[in-house]
Amino acid sequence: MQNRLVDEHIVVAAARLTTSKTRVTARGQQVVRIDEEVEDPISPRAEEQLAARLQRAMGDADALLIEDYNKGTLTPVVIELAMSLAKKRAVPTVVDPKFKNFFAYPGATVFKPNRRELEQAMGATLDLEHPDALPMSLDKLGVDNLLLTLGAEGMALFTKDKQVHRIPAMAREVFDVSGAGDTVTAWVGTALAAGASVREAAQVANYAAGVEVGKSGVATVSPAEVLAAHDTRYDQLGKLRRGGLL
Numbered sequence: 401m402q403n404r405l406v407d408e409h410i411v412v413a414a415a416r417l418t419t420s421k422t423r424v425t426a427r428g429q430q431v432v433r434i435d436e437e438v439e440d441p442i443s444p445r446a447e448e449q450l451a452a453r454l455q456r457a458m459g460d461a462d463a464l465l466i467e468d469y470n471k472g473t474l475t476p477v478v479i480e481l482a483m484s485l486a487k488k489r490a491v492p493t494v495v496d497p498k499f500k501n502f503f504a505y506p507g508a509t510v511f512k513p514n515r516r517e518l519e520q521a522m523g524a525t526l527d528l529e530h531p532d533a534l535p536m537s538l539d540k541l542g543v544d545n546l547l548l549t550l551g552a553e554g555m556a557l558f559t560k561d562k563q564v565h566r567i568p569a570m571a572r573e574v575f576d577v578s579g580a581g582d583t584v585t586a587w588v589g590t591a592l593a594a595g596a597s598v599r600e601a602a603q604v605a606n607y608a609a610g611v612e613v614g615k616s617g618v619a620t621v622s623p624a625e626v627l628a629a630h631d632t633r634y635d636q637l638g639k640l641r642r643g644g645l646l
Contacts, residue, residue, distance in 0.1 A: 413446045417549045419471060419496035423578075423617070427630070430617075441472045451481055458485040462593035463492045465585055466505070470498040479504050492592040496585045497521075498585075506542030510588055510598060514549045514581065534558035543572045543599045547588065549581060556642060557602045565599055570610025570629065604630075 403591050419437040442450070449528035450473070458464065464486040468474050479501060486493045492509040502521040505511060518537060519526050527533050528550075538546050538558055546558045553570040587608040607629040608621045 409457050411446055411453055412450045413442060416442070416446075437471065439470060439472050441475050447475055447477055449477055454478065454482055455485065458482075458489060458491075461486075461489070461491055461587045463494065465589040466493070467582065467585060468496060468498045468501055470500050471586050474501060474503070476504060483507060492589070494585055494589040494592065496581060503541065508541075508543040509592065510545045510601070511541055511543040512547040512549065512581075512585055512588065514551070518548060528556060534564060535562060545601055547584075547598075549584060555584075555602060555606060557599060559598060565602070567602055567606050570607065580613050582618070583609050583612040583621055587621070592641045 414548060417436070417438045419435065422434040423438075424432045424434070441447075464482060466474065466482060467481070481503065483493065493505075493507070494510045495505045495508045496512050496513065497505065497517065499517065499520060502513075502517070502583060514520070516528060521538060522540070526537075534548070534556065537557070538560075544560045548556045548558070549558060550569075552569055555567040557565040557566050557567060559565070584605040587605035588601045592598070593606045596604065604626060607626045611621045611625045612619055
């Protein structure tokens with residue numbers, strides 16, 4: 401049933417090359433990735449078809465997740481339609497941006513770039529210790545909340561009430577970081593759709609990312625694995641408190 405629900409919203413552009421990613425690994429670790437793809441904007445016909453599918457999909461959606469990879473699918477027309485549909489239905493919007501359309505998502509509930517992407521778009525190095533760094537970014541982007549992924553340093557969440565929350569990375573072995581950002585986006589959107597606050601959603605997504613990077617390649621993370629990561633974390637904190645280390 402789930403596969404059929406996905407299939408009915410797929411748009412096929414027969415003349416367009418499908419992106420192919422070749423991963424070169426050594427001793428279980430990815431060394432380099434080679435992409436063969438077309439990044440030109442999709443044709444007007446494909447854009448019309450995608451718009452129609454998008455309107456249908458948003459009819460009963462609980463959240464909108466946008467993964468922008470600069471592959472040509474997310475044109476300004478598609479982005480504007482998606483954002484307006486989410487606003488009309490009053491559902492949360494989570495955006496993982498790339499450079500071309502970085503400033504095209506005003507009103508997004510959660511805007512989730514990594515540090516390098518934000519610095520590239522802002523044209524300056526980001527000093528997270530400076531009190532004005534994240535507020536200025538939030539105002540310029542016009543989004544509600546900024547969730548900045550920081551790799552081994554975890555994440556920084558700057559909320560619309562001007563609060564900064566640092567979320568440390570989960571202390572576990574990192575096997576492969578492929579797909580970690582996508583995992584965060586997916587789990588933030590899922591948590592928000594289920595009624596979580598932005599801060600709760602970011603914390604849940606952090607557990608999920610910690611699980612994902614411990615797997616080989618781009619992997620999925622189950623709710624049971626996230627719950628187990630949560631329980632392990634609180635067991636560790638409990639031991640530290642009992643030992644007088646916290």
